[in-house]
Structures are given as C-alpha cells and as structure tokens.
Amino acid sequence: MVEEIFSIRKYLRNLKLPFCPGCGIFTVMNSFLRAVHNLGFENLKSFVFCSGIGCSSWISSPYFIADSIHTIHGRSIPVATGVKLVRPDLNVVVFGGDGDIVGIGLSHFIHAARRNLDILVIMINNMVYGMTGGQVAPTTPFGVKTTTTPYGAFEHPIDAPKLAVTAGACYSARWTTAHPKELRESIEKTLRMKGFRFIEVVSQCPTTIGRRMGFKNAGEMVKWFKEKAVPVEQVEKMAEKELEGKIIVGEFVEREKPTLTENIQSRMGRLRIEG
Amino acid sequence: MKMVKPGVYFWQGNEACAEGAITAGCRFFAGYPITPASEIAEHMAKRLPQIGGIAIQMEDEMASIGAVIGASWAGAKAMTATSGPGFSLMQESIGYAFMTETPCVVVDVQRLGPSTGQATKCGQGDVMQSRWGTHGDHAAIVLAPNSVQEMFDLTIKAFNLAEKYRTPVIILADATIAHMREKITVPSLEEIEIINRKKPEADEKAFFGFEEVPPMPAVGEGFNVPVTGSTHNEYGIRFTADPMVHRKLVERLNSKIENHVEEIAEVETYNFDDCKIGIVSFGCTSRAVPEAVEEAEKRGVKAGYIRLKTIWPFPEKKVEIMAEKAETIIVPEINLKQLFYEVERASKGLAKVVPLNKIGGGELITPEELLNKILEAAN
Incomplete structure (x- = not known):
C-alpha cells in the first residue's frame, strides 16, 4: 500500500494566496491543515471558520474549501459564539491576528474564555498591524520602532496566553513559526479537546516590522524566534531580568471543564435549536 | 408554557x-x-x-x-x-x-x-x-x-x-x-403569515448574486459558503479592487429593497389625499394625531394624516399625493427636525412643510399642541 502523501491543496480553493513572500502565515496554514489531515478529516465540512480583519483573517476566507465567516474587525469571536450556540455539533475555529484578537477584540477573547465557549482560537502574533503598513500593536515589543511609534514603542506588550489562563481557558499555548512541529501537535491535540482553546503563534512579518527591526529577510526573523524562545518549563528557574525580551513557548494550561454548551444544556435541557 | x-x-x-x-x-x-x-x-x-x-x-x-x-x-x-x-x-x-x-x-x-x-x-x-x-x-x-x-x-x-x-x-x-x-x-x-429564508438546492453555489435575493445556506450544511463583508462576487469570493464587482453587488443590495418600496412601506392614512392640512408622523407622536385631526374637523378644518409604520424606505409617493392637495403639512416629532426634511423633499414644493418639535423630559406632543398648530396653519 502506498502511503498517502499529504497535499495541502485538497483543502484549498484554487486561488492565488495574497500573503507576502516569507510571511509566517504560510507556516500556520500548513501546520493547521497538516493537523486536520493527520486527524483523518478528508475535508473541512464539519468545521466553521470565523475570522476578523487583518492578514491572518484571510487564512480561512475564502481560501479554505469550507464554511467561513470573515467578519468585521475584532468581532470574529462573537460571531463564533452565535454559530457555536446554534450548532454545537460543528468544530468552530477562529483565526485572527494580534490586533484582531487582543487589540480591538480583547474583551470578547476574555469573555469567551470565561464562558468556556467551545472553540479553538489561533492567534497569529506578528507584533504589528501589518495589513495597514506597520503600526504599533498591543503585542509590539517595548522600544521597537513602528510607523506610529517612530521613537520606539513606549508600552509593554500583552501576554495573551497567560491572560487566557486567568480568564478560564481549557488550553493555552504559545509557539512561534520556528516551532512548526510543536504547533501542529498542539493543533492536533486541541482539535480533539473541548472548551475554550487558545494557541498564539509568534510569526514574522518581514515586510513591515521585520524591516524596521533590521532583519534582512524572513529567515533571519525565524532564527531570532528560535534564539529568543524559552520553554515555559524553564521559566521558573529564571530570573525576571533573564526573561526580558524572551518569547516563552509551550503549553500554559490544559484542563477539562464543562463547556458553555454543556452548562446551557444542563440548565435548559437542550442541545440544538429546533428548526 | x-x-x-x-x-x-x-x-x-x-x-x-x-x-x-x-x-x-x-x-x-x-x-x-x-x-x-x-x-x-x-x-x-x-x-x-x-x-x-x-x-x-x-x-x-x-x-x-x-x-x-x-x-x-x-x-x-x-x-x-x-x-x-x-x-x-x-x-x-x-x-x-x-x-x-x-x-x-x-x-x-x-x-x-x-x-x-x-x-x-x-x-x-x-x-x-x-x-x-x-x-x-x-x-x-x-x-x-x-x-x-x-x-x-x-x-x-x-x-x-x-x-x-x-x-x-x-x-x-x-x-x-x-x-x-x-x-x-x-x-x-x-x-399569521410567517416567511422563511429561501434555502438553496443541493448543487447551488451562488449565494450572493445572480438573483435579486439569492438563496441562503446555513453553515454546516455542506455548501462551503464563504461569507465576507468585503466586496465579493456571486460565489462569495473577495474582490477588493474590481470596480464592476463592487458596482454590481452594492447596486443589487440597494435595489432589492428600493424596487419594493410599495410592498415594504406600510402607512396608515386618513383623508391624506384630500385634506387642507396634512400631518405626517410616526411612533409615540402619532398617537396624538387622530384626536387633533378630529378636533380640527369639528372646527371646520379639513385635516388628514399619514402615519408611517415604515419609515425607511420612505413612502415618498404617499407624501407627494398628500402635498398635491394640502396647503400645509405638519411634521410633529420628538427631535429637532429629522423626518421633517424628508417630508419636505418628498412634497416637492407642492405644500408648505411645517415642523412641530419638542424635546426634553420625555414630554410628548399633546393633541392640543398639534390642534393649535393645525388651526394656526389653516388661518
């Protein structure tokens, strides 16, 4: 028997992808679809993808051969909430950038974790507003120059995976595009889990922030991620000073809790809306 | 229950x-x-x-x-x-x-x-x-x-x-x-008439065009529907620069409503096509109108009204018909002239359009205030 060769194409519409050369989104797309393939999904019919505005929101819309709802900026999680409450049987996955998920949409992110809404959120963190040309984001490292912080960012970045843990997520992890294997495994695991699941992928935008930070190409950025990455297991042994400028990778939480759907069902005795 | x-x-x-x-x-x-x-x-x-x-x-x-x-x-x-x-x-x-x-x-x-x-x-x-x-x-x-x-x-x-x-x-x-x-x-x-959205046939793929109101699948039904607020073609595929795709989509979205004003726009009328003083109103304000009109008629003033149950799309033809006969159209509202200009536009200069506005404290326009405005306009 010939082993089936994985082809990303079976999940994609025959359209030209819009991402810049070297964009980290390709790695995320590949990792996600490989995970889906490894789990035995021949197609994406049991999935619904919700996304907002930003480069990352174009991952699923309209490139995946699937139901995809490409919403306005920041509101992918509320739309996913409506979908999941009406159709709890579907796998609802949200793709979004850091601006979409923890900038304009932050409140929804926290509340979805608090509710334990049964969805997977994959946040591609390129540390910048890339689609609009490289403005400072709530994830931009301190001191980094962007088009709206020409003298260097004077705010500290948000730690989204930690926030997800505090808010009540069932799973929270951070990887970078230098960790495609770990990312794929993480996606495979979370697609088999229930509850609010969150994966942040620190990703390169060579076109905007990469150039401004002095990286010559995407490869240099990915190398930088590899160098800066510290496994979460090692963090306890490190001093705060040592952790400055590092990217903590790994799984921050993995736990089981009744989901929003289950809590509604147990209170109201229903699973799926009639008619 | x-x-x-x-x-x-x-x-x-x-x-x-x-x-x-x-x-x-x-x-x-x-x-x-x-x-x-x-x-x-x-x-x-x-x-x-x-x-x-x-x-x-x-x-x-x-x-x-x-x-x-x-x-x-x-x-x-x-x-x-x-x-x-x-x-x-x-x-x-x-x-x-x-x-x-x-x-x-x-x-x-x-x-x-x-x-x-x-x-x-x-x-x-x-x-x-x-x-x-x-x-x-x-x-x-x-x-x-x-x-x-x-x-x-x-x-x-x-x-x-x-x-x-x-x-x-x-x-x-x-x-x-x-x-x-x-x-x-x-x-x-x-x-009670209940209308449900038109669902697509199993092999349909165009959910955003070709028909005035295309069929709508739900997610999870196997249609692989791409939904986007960006300009899209009939199949839901994003076109962010093509002028024709945008024109075609947005013009259809507007015309599918504008072409059906007569069906959508519902009004309640009284002597609206044969009155000297007309009133165009909606919502809470419109509750004062029938009494004011009745009192005006008792005083020999031929008054009538259009009560908008649908504000938008605006039933402008009805207002034009009123304006053809009426000398004055009064527009009472609990704001500072929002519907007024629309009535003025629709009356095409055929009648004088007069505002009657009141804001603050939740006070409504009373039938007396409206009657006084009618009598003032009639004399």
Whole structure:
C-alpha cells in the first residue's frame, strides 16, 4: 500500500494566496491543515471558520474549501459564539491576528474564555498591524520602532496566553513559526479537546516590522524566534531580568471543564435549536 | 408554557415585541442591558429556553449583534434589542449584515439623546441613525410601531422582511411605546403569515448574486459558503479592487429593497389625499394625531394624516399625493427636525412643510399642541 502523501491543496480553493513572500502565515496554514489531515478529516465540512480583519483573517476566507465567516474587525469571536450556540455539533475555529484578537477584540477573547465557549482560537502574533503598513500593536515589543511609534514603542506588550489562563481557558499555548512541529501537535491535540482553546503563534512579518527591526529577510526573523524562545518549563528557574525580551513557548494550561454548551444544556435541557 | 395562546392580553410593549419575535420563529437572542429596552432581553431570557431557543447576555452591543449574525448564518432567526447608545455601537455590524445579506432583527427602543442624555426619557432622535448609521451605500428597512399591538405585529413583519429580502431590519420603537401597557390581541398561528429564508438546492453555489435575493445556506450544511463583508462576487469570493464587482453587488443590495418600496412601506392614512392640512408622523407622536385631526374637523378644518409604520424606505409617493392637495403639512416629532426634511423633499414644493418639535423630559406632543398648530396653519 502506498502511503498517502499529504497535499495541502485538497483543502484549498484554487486561488492565488495574497500573503507576502516569507510571511509566517504560510507556516500556520500548513501546520493547521497538516493537523486536520493527520486527524483523518478528508475535508473541512464539519468545521466553521470565523475570522476578523487583518492578514491572518484571510487564512480561512475564502481560501479554505469550507464554511467561513470573515467578519468585521475584532468581532470574529462573537460571531463564533452565535454559530457555536446554534450548532454545537460543528468544530468552530477562529483565526485572527494580534490586533484582531487582543487589540480591538480583547474583551470578547476574555469573555469567551470565561464562558468556556467551545472553540479553538489561533492567534497569529506578528507584533504589528501589518495589513495597514506597520503600526504599533498591543503585542509590539517595548522600544521597537513602528510607523506610529517612530521613537520606539513606549508600552509593554500583552501576554495573551497567560491572560487566557486567568480568564478560564481549557488550553493555552504559545509557539512561534520556528516551532512548526510543536504547533501542529498542539493543533492536533486541541482539535480533539473541548472548551475554550487558545494557541498564539509568534510569526514574522518581514515586510513591515521585520524591516524596521533590521532583519534582512524572513529567515533571519525565524532564527531570532528560535534564539529568543524559552520553554515555559524553564521559566521558573529564571530570573525576571533573564526573561526580558524572551518569547516563552509551550503549553500554559490544559484542563477539562464543562463547556458553555454543556452548562446551557444542563440548565435548559437542550442541545440544538429546533428548526 | 410554549407558544403564547391566541387571545387578549394586557402587555407591556417590550413584552409584546419579544412574544412577536418568538411567534415569528426567532430562536436566538443576544443583547446587552440598556434602558428602555432591557425588558426585551429579560423576556427572551425567560421564554426562549422554553421553546428550544437560546438567549445570552453578551459583553457589549458589538458582541450582541455579532452573535446574532453568527446565529443567523447557523440557520436560526435571531434578534437583538438596544437603545440609541447601543444602537450606535451596533452600526458597523449592521452594515456587515447588509453587505453579507444576513437576515436579522435589531430593535432600537429610542431614548432621549444625544449621548447619555436623559436615559430614561422618550425621544425620537434616531430616525437618521436608523437610516444612515452605518457607513457606505446601503438601504435600510425601518419599522415604527405606535402601540403595544404593533410591537407584536411589526416585530413579526420585521422578521418576515428580513427573511424575504435577506437583510437586517430595524424596529424603531420608543420608550413610551415600549414601556406602556395596553390591550393586545394575539391571533391564532394560522392567521399569521410567517416567511422563511429561501434555502438553496443541493448543487447551488451562488449565494450572493445572480438573483435579486439569492438563496441562503446555513453553515454546516455542506455548501462551503464563504461569507465576507468585503466586496465579493456571486460565489462569495473577495474582490477588493474590481470596480464592476463592487458596482454590481452594492447596486443589487440597494435595489432589492428600493424596487419594493410599495410592498415594504406600510402607512396608515386618513383623508391624506384630500385634506387642507396634512400631518405626517410616526411612533409615540402619532398617537396624538387622530384626536387633533378630529378636533380640527369639528372646527371646520379639513385635516388628514399619514402615519408611517415604515419609515425607511420612505413612502415618498404617499407624501407627494398628500402635498398635491394640502396647503400645509405638519411634521410633529420628538427631535429637532429629522423626518421633517424628508417630508419636505418628498412634497416637492407642492405644500408648505411645517415642523412641530419638542424635546426634553420625555414630554410628548399633546393633541392640543398639534390642534393649535393645525388651526394656526389653516388661518
């Protein structure tokens, strides 16, 4: 028997992808679809993808051969909430950038974790507003120059995976595009889990922030991620000073809790809306 | 308790709106508390689980309308309810619902703005927000109930129009209508027309064009539907630069409503085509009109009225007919001239259009004040 060769194409519409050369989104797309393939999904019919505005929101819309709802900026999680409450049987996955998920949409992110809404959120963190040309984001490292912080960012970045843990997520992890294997495994695991699941992928935008930070190409950025990455297991042994400028990778939480759907069902005795 | 039994009830306006929604088939509600609309959320929270639906209080109004849009694409009839400030927060998503042809109902129980204004008091200041609140070229369907009965009836109509035209429909109520209690008759289900969205055939792929109102699949039905608020072709594929794709889409979205004004725009009239003094009004203000007209007639003034049950699309032909005979048209409203200019435009200079405005403290325009304006205009 010939082993089936994985082809990303079976999940994609025959359209030209819009991402810049070297964009980290390709790695995320590949990792996600490989995970889906490894789990035995021949197609994406049991999935619904919700996304907002930003480069990352174009991952699923309209490139995946699937139901995809490409919403306005920041509101992918509320739309996913409506979908999941009406159709709890579907796998609802949200793709979004850091601006979409923890900038304009932050409140929804926290509340979805608090509710334990049964969805997977994959946040591609390129540390910048890339689609609009490289403005400072709530994830931009301190001191980094962007088009709206020409003298260097004077705010500290948000730690989204930690926030997800505090808010009540069932799973929270951070990887970078230098960790495609770990990312794929993480996606495979979370697609088999229930509850609010969150994966942040620190990703390169060579076109905007990469150039401004002095990286010559995407490869240099990915190398930088590899160098800066510290496994979460090692963090306890490190001093705060040592952790400055590092990217903590790994799984921050993995736990089981009744989901929003289950809590509604147990209170109201229903699973799926009639008619 | 499941569906409300036919019969006579003594209900609050907001309660009638919620029961109307349930009767129309609404099975999903998402909202955020705000005076004077909160009773709709409270009633839906109690009632929807009893009939297999879901009501959820979201973290804000943007999330509420977002969840409603998601629920609609998952196949449910869905509604949210708010007031002026929350309605402002929903505007971006109302435009999204228009662009993606997502049927849903948004109730705006108007209060007195701008901003927090007099939050518990009645106002009619969202006439233009309901029409032009979201950006870009769009058409709006806005219904304006003036009684508890119409909070029920027009909510059903709102769902029917939303489903038929695949578009968001707004119910522009006000604090007076929403909070008062009145007698209401709930007809039997056989007497109520319920319209459901057209579903696609198994092999269909064009859910965003070719037909005036294309069929709408739900997610999870195997249609692989790409939904986007970006300009898209008939198959939902994004085209962010092609002028023809944009023109074709946005012109169709507007014309599918504008071509059916006669069917959508409902008015109640009295001597409107044969009066000396005409009145054009809506909502709580319109409740003072019949008495004022009757008193004017007793004093020998031939008066008539158009009462807008649909504000947008604006029934301009009716107003033009009124203006052909009438010397003066009075436009009373609890705002500083919002409907007025629309009536002036529609009357094409054939009649003098006079405003009658009053704002503050929730005070309404009384029949006496309206009568005085009629008599003043007649002499």
